[in-house]
Amino acid sequence: xxxxxxxxxxxxxxxxxxxxxxxxxxxxxxxxxxxxxxxxxxxxxxxxxxxxxxxxxxxxxxxxxxxxxxxxxxxxxxxxxxxxxxxxxxxxxxxxxxxxxxxxxxxxxxxxxxxxxxxxxxxxxxxxxxxxxxxxxxxxxxxxxxxxxxxxxxxxxxxxxxxxxxxxxxxxxxxxxxxxxxxxxxxxxxxxxxxxxxxxxxxxxxxxxxxxxxxxxxxxxxxxxxxxxxxxxxxxxxxxxxxxxxxxxxxxxxxxxxxxxxxxxxxxxxxxxxxxxxxxxxxxxxxxxxxxxxxxxxxxxxxxxxxxxxxxxxxxxxxxxxxxxxxxxxxxxxxxxxxxxxxxxxxxxxxxxxxxxxxxxxxxxxxxxxxxxxxxxxxxxxxxxxxxxxx
Numbered sequence: 001x002x003x004x005x006x007x008x009x010x011x012x013x014x015x016x017x018x019x020x021x022x023x024x025x026x027x028x029x030x031x032x033x034x035x036x037x038x039x040x041x042x043x044x045x046x047x048x049x050x051x052x053x054x055x056x057x058x059x060x061x062x063x064x065x066x067x068x069x070x071x072x073x074x075x076x077x078x079x080x081x082x083x084x085x086x087x088x089x090x091x092x093x094x095x096x097x098x099x100x101x102x103x104x105x106x107x108x109x110x111x112x113x114x115x116x117x118x119x120x121x122x123x124x125x126x127x128x129x130x131x132x133x134x135x136x137x138x139x140x141x142x143x144x145x146x147x148x149x150x151x152x153x154x155x156x157x158x159x160x161x162x163x164x165x166x167x168x169x170x171x172x173x174x175x176x177x178x179x180x181x182x183x184x185x186x187x188x189x190x191x192x193x194x195x196x197x198x199x200x201x202x203x204x205x206x207x208x209x210x211x212x213x214x215x216x217x218x219x220x221x222x223x224x225x226x227x228x229x230x231x232x233x234x235x236x237x238x239x240x241x242x243x244x245x246x247x248x249x250x251x252x253x254x255x256x257x258x259x260x261x262x263x264x265x266x267x268x269x270x271x272x273x274x275x276x277x278x279x280x281x282x283x284x285x286x287x288x289x290x291x292x293x294x295x296x297x298x299x300x301x302x303x304x305x306x307x308x309x310x311x312x313x314x315x316x317x318x319x320x321x322x323x324x325x326x327x328x329x330x331x332x333x334x335x336x337x338x339x340x341x342x343x344x345x346x347x348x349x350x351x352x353x354x355x356x357x358x359x360x361x362x363x364x365x366x367x368x369x370x371x372x373x374x375x376x377x378x379x380x381x382x383x384x385x386x387x388x389x390x391x
Contacts, residue, residue, distance in 0.1 A: 012075045016082050019055055028089055033353070038212065042168045045092035049123035052091060058121040059097055066105055066117045073303050084257035095165065096120035096127035100173045103243045107231045112192070130160040130174035130193070130217055131240065137162070138375040140175065141184045141237060145219065147176040147191060154191060156222040166202045166215030169195045175240050178233060188236035192228040209361045244371070245316055255323040256296040259330065263288055266334055269351065275337055284333045295322045317379040324366035325373065331360040
C-alpha cells in the first residue's frame with residue numbers, strides 16, 4: 001500500500017483546490033443555520049451541487065461516458081478529503097451520487113442510464129433508499145413490501161422507515177418482494193420508483209435532535225412501469241448488495257478528515273480551558289488520536305483492495321464498525337470535556353454554537369444507519385474472517 005501521491009494525483013488535488021478557492025460559497029454555514037426549515041436548508045445544498053456539477057466535479061469517479069471525470073479511487077478520496085478540509089457543504093443528492101447512481105451504472109439498462117444519471121449528477125432529481133421496514137431493519141431480506149405484476153406495471157404496496165431525506169425525494173431505490181413463495185433472499189426485486197406517483201407518500205419522523213431528517217414512506221397501490229425494474233426480476237438482493245457495499249465504503253472514505261477536524265478542535269478546547277492538564281482527559285484524547293490513525297490506515301488498505309478488484313467488498317463493514325463506534329466514543333469525550341456547556345444548543349455561552357450537543361445526539365444513529373453494528377460483525381465474521389454463519 002503506497003500512500004504517496006503520484007504526479008497525476010497531485011495535479012488533480014491542486015486543480016480542485018484552485019477551483020474550491022474560487023467557488024466555495026462564503027458564509028454558507030450562517031445561511032444554513034438561519035434557514036427556518038429543512039426544505040430551505042436543502043435548497044442551499046442543492047444550489048451547491050449544481051455549482052459542483054457546472055464545474056465538472058460531480059461524480060468524479062463515475063465513468064466519463066456517464067458525465068463523471070473517470071477519476072481513480074485515490075482521486076475520489078482526494079476529492080472527499082479536500083471537500084471536508086475546506087468545510088464545503090455536502091451535496092444534496094449524496095445518495096444518488098455515491099450509492100444509487102453507481103448501482104444504475106453497474107446494473108441498469110442503456111435507457112435507464114440515459115434517463116437517470118445526468119439528473120443525479122446535477123441534483124435536478126433527488127434519490128432516496130427504500131430498504132428498511134418496521135420489522136425488517138438490518139435484516140433487509142425479511143421485508144414485506146410487495147410488488148405484483150399487472151400488465152406493463154408493478155402494483156406496489158408497503159411501508160418503509162428510517163429513510164433519510166425522504167422529505168425532498170423525487171425518486172426511490174425501492175426493494176420489494178415479488179415472489180412470496182421463494183426463500184426470503186431470492187424473491188426480491190429492485191425498483192426505481194417515482195415518488196410523485198399517486199399512492200406514494202412521505203411522513204416525517206422526529207429525531208432526538210429535534211429534526212425530522214428521517215421519514216417513513218407509504219406505498220398504496222402505486223403503479224410503477226415495468227421498465228423501472230433494475231436488474232433481473234427476483235434478483236433484487238444482489239442488486240441491493242451492490243448499493244449497500246457502496247454505502248459502507250462511501251461513509252468510510254470521508255470520515256477520517258471530518259473526525260480529524262473535530263478532534264483538533266477538541267485539542268484546542270482542552271488547551272483553552274486547561275483541561276489538557278487533566279491526565280484522564282489527556283489519555284482519552286490521545287486514545288482518540290491513536291484510534292483515528294488506525295481507522296485512516298485501515299481505510300487506505302480497503303481502498304487499495306477496491307482499486308485492485310474494481311468493486312467494494314465486505315471490508316466496508318470493518319470501516320463502518322470503526323467509524324460509527326469511534327464517533328460515539330469521541331462525542332462522549334467531548335461531553336466530558338465541555339462539562340455543563342455541552343448541554344447548550346445556542347445562546348452566547350454555547351461553545352461552537354451548540355454543534356457538539358447536536359453531534360452528540362446525532363451520533364446515536366451512527367451504529368444503526370447503513371446496518372447495525374451487530375449485522376456488521378456478522379458480515380465481518382463470515383465474509384472476512386471465514387467464520388461459520390450465526391444462523
